[in-house]
Amino acid sequence: MLSTVRRLGVRGPAVVAIFLIGLFAIGCSGAALQGVGAPGATAAPGVATGDAARGPVEGDQNGSGNQPPAAPADPLIIKTGALSLQVTGLDAAVTAATQKVDGLGGYVSGSDRSGDGENASASITFRIPAARWDEALAALRGLADKVLTERSSTEDVTGQVVDLGARIKNLEATERALQAIMDRATEIKDVLSVQAELTKVRGQIEEMTAEKGHLVEQAAMSTLTVTFSLKPNPVRTEQQGFDPAAEAEQASASLVSVLQGVATAGIWFGIVWLPILLFFGIVAGVVLVVSRRFRRAGPGDDTPPVAPEAGSAA
Structure with missing residues (x-):
């Protein structure tokens, strides 16, 4: 950028001032500023030097273009939650819930329905003004026969919004400085070089502006997902009549099962x-x-047999 400025005929302190402005502001687009939103915070030294050298940028009559934006008076909190309600009539409950949310300034951002008969259920996503969050929860609870589950969470995005605002402001200062250089350009190659930088800076500004707007919108309109399900019917206690054919069929099936x-x-x-x-x-x-044969073929008795007595023989 410095060589481009010199070719355009800009000399002396103005060259240094514009170069410092562009360098510092572009660097701020990729990192968070320190001390953003703090009371009495002053600009970084690089910015102060640039402002002192070049004076107020065109369109910034009070010369405070690089002062960081003050923090919002109220914190920016993104709220999300979910309710699971048991109701008697599905359609009636969904209609009543939609009417109550509409009356609080909210709207339906999405819906889903599944099942039929006793298994039917519906899931509705509501966007509700953050200031009416508690009121909406109380109204929706009143529609249910029973609240099955309830959960909620919060996220403080105040710091992110302030940081994005500071980055955008510094990028806009860089854009103005580059535009001033563009107005003095006389050669085509110089114009193209500066135009490329302008396009890059403008893209960063638009991206951060969209992100900041999304965070602010999320904080302003909280998200609540409500699931409606039908209350189960009581168990029937009537005794069913005797059916001989059905009993015989069941007995036959049992017999076949046993035989199988x-x-x-x-x-x-x-x-x-x-x-x-x-x-x-x-x-x-x-x-x-x-084993029996081994027992029979065992060793015999070596004692000779006793001869019978004469008297006994007679």
């Missing part, structure tokens, strides 16, 4: 367990026969 179990057990026994039992039976029989 017995047949399955027989098949498994005949194919798997019977051969195994036969094998072990044969082995046990062989062992028993061999």
Whole structure:
């Protein structure tokens, strides 16, 4: 940028001033400013030097273009929540909830419905003014036979909004400085170079402005998702009449199931367990026969037999 300014014929302190302004402001687009929103905060040294050298930028008559924006009087809080309600009539409850939210200045931002009959349910997303949040919750609770679940969360985005405002302001100062250089450009290559920088800075300004606006809008209009489900019917206690055909059908089904179990057990026994039992039976029989033979073929008694007495023989 400095070489471009010199080619355009800008000399002396003005060159340094404009260069410092552009360098500092572009750097601020990628990092948060320190001390943003603090009472009595002063501009950074680079900005002060640039302002002192060049004076107020065109369109900034009071010369305070680089002063950081003051913090909002009220904190910016994004609220989100969810309710699960049990109701008697689904359509009636959804209609009543929509009417109550409309009356508080809110609106429906999305809806979803599923199921039918006793299993039907609906999910509605409401955008509600942050100042009417508690009032809306109380009104919606009153529509339910029973509140099944309730949750809410908050996020403070005050610092983010202030920081984005400070970045935008410094980028706008850079844009004005670049535009002043553009007005003095005489060569095409100089015009194209400065125009590229202007386009880049303008893109950053628009991106940050959109982000800031989104945060402010989210803080102004809280998001609440309400799920409606039907109250279950009480269990019927009437005794059903006797149906012989149905009972016979159930008994037949039970008999078939039992017979299938017995047949399955027989098949498994005949194919798997019977051969195994036969094998072990044969082995046990062989062992028993061999052991008996060993017992019979054991060593005999070597004592000679006693001769009978003569008297006893007579």
